[in-house]
Amino acid sequence: MTRKLYALCGTDRTRPFSPHVWKTKLSLAHKGLDFDVAPVGFTEIPKLEQGVTKIVPLLRDGEKLVSDSFDIALYLEEAYPERPTLFGGEGGKAMARFVEGWSQMTLHPPIGRIAIMDIHDSLEPVDRAYFRQSREKRFGTSLEATAAAGRADLETFSAKLEPLRHMLKFQPFIGGDRPLFADYIVFGALQWARIVSPHRLLAAGDVVSDWFERCLDLHDGLGRSVTAA
């Protein structure tokens, strides 16, 4: 296999949880490309491939190394143009950046707070120390205080999904009749929550829950290859 995807994991190497890595797993499957997953802990990332990146996903495709889930999607679209499109044209490529902005600015912060102790507890000791130090610096407070703030996020999370509910009145995927990378962007955030947190953020009967289940079914149920926490 010439294609290798470095994926963030805790002590259980079979449960990659990074939202960004999930975007890339689905992007590769969307293009019909095989890949091996190489699980890594937080503190191993800067040592990968001669220190080429500080973030995952990192994809090796033959001689090519690409990091960042959006850059990888752009790379795959250019390198494999004859395979199913990830963007549906130039407009879709541009608007996927807005979807990324919405997902990262609206969904990631509350999920990060809700799941912060679950993530911490899932890590190897060396990665726990790194995670505590970096996240306490980022949030300006202790992990425990961030987790306490996350309890309020549980109440308000569902309301943040209203833009998706509006869109789903018209079509089954953000990409229209079929999923595109924009779907994988939002799926990645909710898959992260599904894998790391025992809290269920999507209620049965919610159209967003139906959409998420459709995404879990895609590409032979790739998203279901890791069970919910």
Add this chain to the structure above:
Amino acid sequence: MTRKLYALCGTDRTRPFSPHVWKTKLSLAHKGLDFDVAPVGFTEIPKLEQGVTKIVPLLRDGEKLVSDSFDIALYLEEAYPERPTLFGGEGGKAMARFVEGWSQMTLHPPIGRIAIMDIHDSLEPVDRAYFRQSREKRFGTSLEATAAAGRADLETFSAKLEPLRHMLKFQPFIGGDRPLFADYIVFGALQWARIVSPHRLLAAGDVVSDWFERCLDLHDGLGRSVTAA
């Protein structure tokens, strides 16, 4: 002129303010299509063109009548395919529905609250009565109580624009290098606020403000043809 756009106005017929009508004005200009604007009050809408619609915009294009800004954009894209695209392909068409969902679920409610008395006061007496009754039913409280809630929205509005700020790190428009209908969707919301409310929702130096100014410049400064409140 065979093309006529019915546009919502108050007593000043030169200041159409509907966010949805602004989306269509820019869509028509984007396609390079001339049109006459026919100003109407809220209570005139159901009487237009033999009662074909309850909402504006309503576009008459020769024999064709189309209402709803998104449906009009889809119609224009199909009817005038040789002119500049409003969507940039099928992916962009689908993702514009998500942008619409975000704009209408995230930006419209606070702008509606912030500007509710300004809108009311700008209307003809017959439209004021309709507006009060319909909005008090929609919000479940008096216009005055909704306006009071809008004062809190002023504090939190800027934070809602974070998805745009993320996108603007990569490109000058939601549509990429050039504006697309998705830009006009969000522009419409902020243009509505600009025209009806003396509150300035965008701060100088904010990248969203810079983007909005770029949108005001488009199509020979069409957005600037109505001054700020």
